Amino acid sequence: xxxxxxxxxxxxxxxxxxxxxxxxxxxxxxxxxxxxxxxxxxxxxxxxxxxxxxxxxxxxxxxxxxxxxxxxxxxxxxxxxxxxxxxxxxxxxxxxxxxxxxxxxxxxxxxxxxxx
Amino acid sequence: xxxxxxxxxxxxxxxxxxxxxxxxxxxxxxxxxxxxxxxxxxxxxxxxxxxxxxxxxxxxxxxxxxxxxxxxxxxxxxxxxxxxxxxxxxxxxxxxxxxxxxxxxxxxxxxxxxxxxxxxxxxxxxxxxxxxxxxxxxxxxxxxxxxxxxxxxxxxxxxxxxxxxxxxxxxxxxxxxxxxxxxxxxxxxxxxxxxxxxxxxxxxxxxxxxxxxxxxxxxxxxxxxxxxxxxxxxxxxxxxxxxxxxxxxxxxxxxxxxxxxxxxxxxxxxxxxxxxxxxxxxxxxxxxxxxxxxxxxxxxxxxxxxxxxxxxxxxxxxxxxxxxxxxxxxxxxxxxxxxxxxxxxxxxxxxxxxxxxxxxxxxxxxxxxxxxxxxxxxxxxxxxxxxxxxxxxxxxxxxxxxxxxxxxxxxxxxxxxxxxxxxxxxxxxxxxxxxxxxxxxxxxxxxxxxxxxxxxxxxxxxxxxxxxxxxxxxxxxxxxxxxxxxxxxxxxxxxxxxxxxxxxxxxxxxxxxxxxxxxxxxxxxxxxxxxxxxxxxxxxxxxxxxxxxxxxxxxxxxxxxxxxxxxxxxxxxxxxxxxxxxxxxxxxxxxxxxxxxxxxxxxxxxxxxxxxxxxxxxxxxxxxxxxxxxxxxxxxxxxxxxxxxxxxxxxxxxxxxxxxxxxxxxxxxxxxxxxxxxxxxxxxxxxxxxxxxxxxxxxxxxxxxxxxxxxxxxxxxxxxxxxxxxxxxxxxxxxxxxxxxxxxxxxxxxxxxxxxxxxxxxxxxxxxxxxxxxxxxxxxxxxxxxxxxxxxxxxxxxxxxxxxxxxxxxxxxxxxxxxxxxxxxxxxxxxxxxxxxxxxxxxxxxxxxxxxxxxxxxxxxxxxxxxxxxxxxx
Numbered sequence: 001x002x003x004x005x006x007x008x009x010x011x012x013x014x015x016x017x018x019x020x021x022x023x024x025x026x027x028x029x030x031x032x033x034x035x036x037x038x039x040x041x042x043x044x045x046x047x048x049x050x051x052x053x054x055x056x057x058x059x060x061x062x063x064x065x066x067x068x069x070x071x072x073x074x075x076x077x078x079x080x081x082x083x084x085x086x087x088x089x090x091x092x093x094x095x096x097x098x099x100x101x102x103x104x105x106x107x108x109x110x111x112x113x114x115x116x
Numbered sequence: 117x118x119x120x121x122x123x124x125x126x127x128x129x130x131x132x133x134x135x136x137x138x139x140x141x142x143x144x145x146x147x148x149x150x151x152x153x154x155x156x157x158x159x160x161x162x163x164x165x166x167x168x169x170x171x172x173x174x175x176x177x178x179x180x181x182x183x184x185x186x187x188x189x190x191x192x193x194x195x196x197x198x199x200x201x202x203x204x205x206x207x208x209x210x211x212x213x214x215x216x217x218x219x220x221x222x223x224x225x226x227x228x229x230x231x232x233x234x235x236x237x238x239x240x241x242x243x244x245x246x247x248x249x250x251x252x253x254x255x256x257x258x259x260x261x262x263x264x265x266x267x268x269x270x271x272x273x274x275x276x277x278x279x280x281x282x283x284x285x286x287x288x289x290x291x292x293x294x295x296x297x298x299x300x301x302x303x304x305x306x307x308x309x310x311x312x313x314x315x316x317x318x319x320x321x322x323x324x325x326x327x328x329x330x331x332x333x334x335x336x337x338x339x340x341x342x343x344x345x346x347x348x349x350x351x352x353x354x355x356x357x358x359x360x361x362x363x364x365x366x367x368x369x370x371x372x373x374x375x376x377x378x379x380x381x382x383x384x385x386x387x388x389x390x391x392x393x394x395x396x397x398x399x400x401x402x403x404x405x406x407x408x409x410x411x412x413x414x415x416x417x418x419x420x421x422x423x424x425x426x427x428x429x430x431x432x433x434x435x436x437x438x439x440x441x442x443x444x445x446x447x448x449x450x451x452x453x454x455x456x457x458x459x460x461x462x463x464x465x466x467x468x469x470x471x472x473x474x475x476x477x478x479x480x481x482x483x484x485x486x487x488x489x490x491x492x493x494x495x496x497x498x499x500x501x502x503x504x505x506x507x508x509x510x511x512x513x514x515x516x517x518x519x520x521x522x523x524x525x526x527x528x529x530x531x532x533x534x535x536x537x538x539x540x541x542x543x544x545x546x547x548x549x550x551x552x553x554x555x556x557x558x559x560x561x562x563x564x565x566x567x568x569x570x571x572x573x574x575x576x577x578x579x580x581x582x583x584x585x586x587x588x589x590x591x592x593x594x595x596x597x598x599x600x601x602x603x604x605x606x607x608x609x610x611x612x613x614x615x616x617x618x619x620x621x622x623x624x625x626x627x628x629x630x631x632x633x634x635x636x637x638x639x640x641x642x643x644x645x646x647x648x649x650x651x652x653x654x655x656x657x658x659x660x661x662x663x664x665x666x667x668x669x670x671x672x673x674x675x676x677x678x679x680x681x682x683x684x685x686x687x688x689x690x691x692x693x694x695x696x697x698x699x700x701x702x703x704x705x706x707x708x709x710x711x712x713x714x715x716x717x718x719x720x721x722x723x724x725x726x727x728x729x730x731x732x733x734x735x736x737x738x739x740x741x742x743x744x745x746x747x748x749x750x751x752x753x754x755x756x757x758x759x760x761x762x763x764x765x766x767x768x769x770x771x772x773x774x775x776x777x778x779x780x781x782x783x784x785x786x787x788x789x790x791x792x793x794x795x796x797x798x799x800x801x802x803x804x805x806x807x808x809x810x811x812x813x814x815x816x817x818x819x820x821x822x823x824x825x826x827x828x829x830x831x832x833x834x835x836x837x838x839x840x841x842x843x844x845x846x847x848x849x850x851x852x853x854x855x856x857x858x859x860x861x862x863x864x865x866x867x868x869x870x871x872x873x874x875x876x877x878x879x880x881x882x883x884x885x886x887x888x889x890x891x892x893x894x895x896x897x898x899x900x901x902x903x904x905x906x907x908x909x910x911x912x913x914x915x916x917x918x919x920x921x922x923x924x925x926x927x928x929x930x931x932x933x934x935x936x937x938x939x940x941x942x943x944x945x946x947x948x949x950x951x952x953x954x955x956x957x958x959x960x961x962x963x964x965x966x967x968x969x970x971x972x973x974x975x976x977x978x979x980x981x982x983x984x985x986x987x988x989x990x
Contacts, residue, residue, distance in 0.1 A: 048177075050134075057142060
């Protein structure tokens, strides 16, 4: 059986990849994802709500991310937040992106070492 | 229930901009995220910053999501888009006109935000000031202060401000591998403390730098990369500048560019060592730039008062240099960016007028459709639609038009900024200006406001009519309201158009007059480069003149060099040493501080012939003036007239306080004044002295070329290095480029005004045509009856035309007054500009009226052809 082709989603945009990486660690709500991306990137990726949820909308449309139901969060126990999770396709796309980048790094290093 | 702040309410409203599908799917989550981030921002005290960013982002992303949504949309049912798509030409027209208005505004807002409104790149810029000297008696404002006065100010104001002084020249950097000229700002030890920017590697100057550590140098990021290969190990090493060793203290971060982006290095200016050959730090020699950082809580008035008192005392204690001189403090921002701000704000005003003209056009287009919509609305009401539902329906249409027009306007702004990048590049701080999210959000907001006013207001007006009466009337048309509104539109539009046309025509004529001025030399085919000798090239005082003589001979041997000579300061050249010194009649005994000043120019070789400057009287320099012999001088016309209002000038003697005090010089020639500082600047008094008698080390070589070979610069460098190996040249420039760069600001303003004026004309012609056509259509029955009663066609034509021209005339008169005021403000930007011709603004008004007549005549002819029979048939 053949599922959707992960390679069709490559290369990933930097922010798409960052969201998938955060979600690959486990389901998380919007605020948590934005904070984690900010920490992971040392402040380089800072998304405001409008922009962030457009990324989420595109990733959901592409089937890489799905809603995971509402749950209480440690920070705000009184309110239940919408959690997001990475889909199986999302995981394989992220893995394919990692393979692509690794190949790129190898090729670049070989070329630079052999260079003039 | 949880408390909801106004911020959240605002954001919730903003989310309505997003497509429904997005809102339903992610709206609540986005609002939650907004709430959490807002709480974070409150904790870190950055609420205002976060709100600006989040709102701008929300607006922009909402618009983008709408566009993305539209791209994947299929028309179904009674949606706003479907209704708009039913009239594609009409919708395209509104969107296009809106895009023109929004695009112009977004372009100017971007330029303003980048070059004027962005905070200065220094911490707490409000505490920064610039300090100038002023001499009202000699009519000199904003003069650079003298080092001697600076030393006293620094000491006397120490408790309320840190001051620094600097001047910018070049230094020759030599290493085993290279020799090159580096643009150098020589600054006192407080320089980096005042600006408040730390080094990115190593450190900047510290207090008492030279006393403690000897001469030091800080590199710009650009020079560190270009000259030292971005090697971090260079910090702490010693480098050779002008034959002296300097320790590299640190490297500044990439964005640091003060006093300007050309600076490669900052070296320490130690007043005591710098003037050790003189009895005291000079007071009468004004060439330093001075800035200061006020202590917290000190107001600009406080320092101004203290400084005035200090300078009064200095004028009393040193009358020979300071009598008549006072000191003024200016806000740093104003001093640095004031000259750029004025033309950009004027162009912004023009853009705002264009937006007005464009929105009025949109109003017209929609007004023309009111009768049709009135029927549509009446049908909807009679089918049970409530008032609220109708307003919602129109609101959605307006929002869609706004998003489309706003987005197209942003695209236009980006295209304009790209197309005008050549014009923008010489404007300090504006390079690389691009539309940012905040500007984009602003543009969309403006577009939304403009459409909302013009769709919803007329629609509401039409709703006041009872549906039955509208449906009963044959064509749904009613006279009165819309027509009066249309008349108002014509007045507003012609007024705005005449303001733009008149102002841009006045600026264009002013500028033309300025550009047509004789600069006093012929820039075509003229080029220059600088040799900054750091020491005499041989023994004896004649060695320097001999060196330049052999350089000029070698340069003249090039096949495409027609003439060659040298001067210590070339007109408009960025690197210059341009002293102004007092002069007087012999025997008058006027003290230096009260004598008028002349710019001193030291020249070698056939300078006037090379420049294309004619000798008006006398023979000029012979070329064999003896060093130490009797002084000779060539004076400019202005100097000559000032000294000897009548009678012969050549052969007279003038005294100049230059190099060792007052000395007599015999006049051997008179030349016209040069526009040394730009065509828009006033001519100053000038005196020329021969290099043989004043052997300056750094000089600009000037060559007149036959043709424009691209490799002149490198050939000149080879020639100079062949005479003295390791001597670099720098600052190669063609005189025509220097002249063009000198009026870059005015050129940008002219381009913007011209473009906007043209747009205004087109939009207004369309508007006048529209209003007249509308009014003719509405008055068909009246016209038909008049014709049936015996009115001749030319009477009908006259009636229609007369009304349109009358309205246009009212707008033109109002606009003419506005143009007069605006043109006056524009003229003040060219300080020495000739009085604007009085006919320019009236001519623009006449042009507008003619355009109005032409655009109204087509509908007027149509009205005249109306026959009663045709009407009866309807």
